[in-house]
Amino acid sequence: MSNRRRLAILGASGHGKVVADIAIQAGWQDLVFYDDAWPEKTRHEHWEVQGSLPMLLNDLADFEGVVVAIGHNAIREAKLDALLAHGASIVSLVHPRATVSPMARLGPGCVVMAGAIINAFAELGMGSIVNTAASVDHDCRLGACVHVAPGANVAGDVEIGRTSWVGAGAVVRQGVAIGEAVMVGAGAAVVSDIAGNLVVAGVPARPLASSEGDDDDNDPPPKASNVLRFDLISPQGRT
Numbered sequence: 678m679s680n681r682r683r684l685a686i687l688g689a690s691g692h693g694k695v696v697a698d699i700a701i702q703a704g705w706q707d708l709v710f711y712d713d714a715w716p717e718k719t720r721h722e723h724w725e726v727q728g729s730l731p732m733l734l735n736d737l738a739d740f741e742g743v744v745v746a747i748g749h750n751a752i753r754e755a756k757l758d759a760l761l762a763h764g765a766s767i768v769s770l771v772h773p774r775a776t777v778s779p780m781a782r783l784g785p786g787c788v789v790m791a792g793a794i795i796n797a798f799a800e801l802g803m804g805s806i807v808n809t810a811a812s813v814d815h816d817c818r819l820g821a822c823v824h825v826a827p828g829a830n831v832a833g834d835v836e837i838g839r840t841s842w843v844g845a846g847a848v849v850r851q852g853v854a855i856g857e858a859v860m861v862g863a864g865a866a867v868v869s870d871i872a873g874n875l876v877v878a879g880v881p882a883r884p885l886a887s888s889e890g891d892d893d894d895n896d897p898p899p900k901a902s903n904v905l906r907f908d909l910i911s912p913q914g915r916t
């Protein structure tokens with residue numbers, strides 16, 4: 678039996694390419710993609726796309742780890758929920774040149790990209806993404822499947838609800854609370870609390886007119902709880 682470490686990546690996307698790159702640099706040797714576009718899509722760059730989610734659920738015993746590389750936060754959360762319900766071994770991936778405090782806590786399925794910094798006592802819910810050169814400072818609490826986009830800086834003691842985005846290059850002031858399913862526009866400065874389900878942009882960040890009071894069908898479904906699921910990571914065990 679092979680000793681090679683096998684990782685399944687759900688989501689043969691652009692984000693999936695970056696996730697695959699981090700996985701290789703973090704020591705995973707065999708990568709296999711799954712995507713619901715299979716069987717139309719059978720290759721992703723030089724990797725095989727082996728099936729769709731139902732097939733991955735059948736193949737779970739073949740892999741030491743599974744990660745979901747889908748950029749859409751609510752979809753990523755739904756896929757992770759399905760995989761966890763089937764007992765998948767969901768792993769987090771941390772780029773070797775990211776800085777993650779040993780006192781930070783990452784839930785399963787997080788991805789931390791090159792140059793990112795996660796400081797002491799920050800807590801990231803399952804499936805969160807801290808993208809290239811972004812930072813999440815001390816005591817922040819991020820719900821499930823939050824995405825802090827490239828170059829964004831989240832100051833200390835900030836709370837961000839599940840499936841929210843902080844856009845590229847945005848800044849969030851310390852102590853602010855951002856609700857669930859919020860989209861913070863690229864380059865925004867969030868200086869006060871933001872209610873859920875809003876799109877905000879600008880300096881200081883204000884809701885875009887189109888997002889106020891909308892009941893868009895694309896909103897993620899309500900959840901009974903926003904309980905964070907954590908695995909304490911250590912410097913030796915970041916994957």
Ligand SMILES: CC(C)(COP(=O)(O)OP(=O)(O)OC[C@H]1O[C@@H](n2cnc3c(N)ncnc32)[C@H](O)[C@@H]1OP(=O)(O)O)[C@@H](O)C(=O)NCCC(=O)NCCS
Pocket residue numbers: 808826827843844845846860861862863864865876877878879885
């Ligand atoms: C904020 C955002 C979600 C709005 O997207 P949208 O709903 O499609 O909005 P539109 O592009 O139709 O723009 C609507 C208005 O908001 C303005 N606007 C859009 N994004 C803005 C931003 N980031 N900052 C300031 N104003 C912005 C537009 O200029 C436009 O103004 P107008 O009505 O006066 O012409 C999007 O522009 C954005 O910034 N997304 C983040 C992208 C990102 O960080 N990606 C990272 C990928 S890893």
